[in-house]
Amino acid sequence: MxxxxxxxxxxxxxxxxxxxxxxxxxxxxxxxxxxxxxxxxxxxxxxxxxxxxxxxxxxxxxxxxxxxxxxxxxxxxxxxxxxxxxxxxxxxxxxxxxxxxxxxxxxxxxxxxxxxxxxxxxxPQWRIGSQPDMMVVDLDPGSPAALRECCQVALLMRDRLALDGVQAYPKTSGKKGMQLCCPIAGTQSSEVVSDYAKRIAQELESAHPKLIVSKMAKVLRGGKVFIDWSQNSAAKTTVAPYSLRAQAVPSVSTPLTWDEVAAGAAGKRPAVKPYTAVEVLKRVEKYGDLLAPLLDGGPEV
The missing domain is CATH 3.90.920.10 (DNA primase, PRIM domain)
Structure with missing residues (x-):
């Protein structure tokens, strides 16, 4: 009872x-x-x-x-x-x-x-007593852009970061957007990491102005994906992978494979609907932790 x-x-x-x-x-x-x-x-x-x-x-x-x-x-x-x-x-x-x-x-x-x-x-993007060991790129779509457009931007961001030796691992936010999580060496300040993320966001905005915006003003986001570089501020936090989200269904911030992101960019799932708690448990049985590489450290940015 x-x-x-x-x-x-x-x-x-x-x-x-x-x-x-x-x-x-x-x-x-x-x-x-x-x-x-x-x-x-x-x-x-x-x-x-x-x-x-x-x-x-x-x-x-x-x-x-x-x-x-x-x-x-x-x-x-x-x-x-x-x-x-x-x-x-x-x-x-x-x-x-x-x-x-x-x-x-x-x-x-x-x-x-x-x-x-x-x-x-x-x-936060840092462990207690240390500098940031993870860079987070938050992808926030402005209507009518949605998760499909986020997947498109995620692929562009992955390829650009790879040029600097930075590996990106995707997950859904559990709501309308996505995050890319990048392991980095915990030797730089949050300001350095934010500045790097901002520079990459601006580069991609310049190359894809109809799809991407790097400025925070919401009036500029319609039909585009905002790359939120400021997520790396020491004062900010990001929803943890596998956390539930307060949506109509018990959706989860879900790690993805890059093949799934490519499918999402083409209009297939994960652009259709969020993964739920029951589905994520099954995904873990199949894939294990797709974000395990985040725990092993990465390069400086």
Whole structure:
């Protein structure tokens, strides 16, 4: 019954799970229990991408139609076994303002977060105590452009980055856009990485002005794909691979193969509809973690 609590042991940690029958995705009847089940089953490929990163959560205690709130600070009732790190707020004055971030290094923490209806998990492009080790290129389509056009731009961006020895790995955002994730050496500042991404975006805009825009003004984005180079700011986060998104269906930020991106550019899936939690679990069984190379480091930019 709704309101009942279930005490479970997760890798030696005791958690009280509640309201497992509560529907968090009303259009498809996807429950909180199913959210916890998804995050438990996807954990082997998700946790390596969360490890050692300050975690921002978006919580939906009353479901995706019931309002949400961002949460960076660890909540008051955080168990003492959950790892937290006190860090300066990016952009704050001389580091005097801090946040007690949750760091999701293990399955018990991930299950605890899922029980709090933390549907969306967002991370910065840096690990705690280091410089950026990943460059993210966010592709945001302006209507009527859509995921198909994002796939077209992704292919152009992949080929351009390859000229500099930078490898790109694609994923859907779980909403209307895409991201390219590029492993880089953690020796450069976020400003250097952002400046590099901006320069490449401007080059591609110059070569493909009817398809690409690199300026942030939304009025310029109609029918084009905005390459958001600013995503690499130290103050920004990106939805983690395999994170759920708060959509009508339990869509997921889904790693793709480049063959799938090429098919998307031609108007086939993934341009048709987002991948759901159930589908992503099957994809992981088939492909493993397509973004595993992000964990191995990359060149300087």
């Amino acid at each position: 709704p309101g009942e609590r279930l005490r479970v042991d997760v890798e030696g940690r005791t958690l009280d799970l509640s309201n497992l029958d509560k529907i968090l995705f009303p259009d498809v009847g996807f429950t909180k229990g199913e959210v916890i089940d998804y995050y438990t089953r996807i954990a082997p490929v998700l946790l390596p991408h969360l490890r050692d990163r300050a975690l921002t959560r978006i919580r939906f205690p009353n479901g995706v139609d019931g309002g949400s709130f961002f949460e960076k600070n660890a909540p008051a009732a955080t168990p003492d076994w959950v790892r937290t790190e006190t860090l300066p707020v990016p952009g704050s004055s001389k580091g005097r303002e801090t946040i007690d971030y949750v760091v999701a290094d293990d399955l018990p923490t991930l299950v605890w977060l899922a029980n709090l209806a933390a549907l969306e998990l967002h991370t």
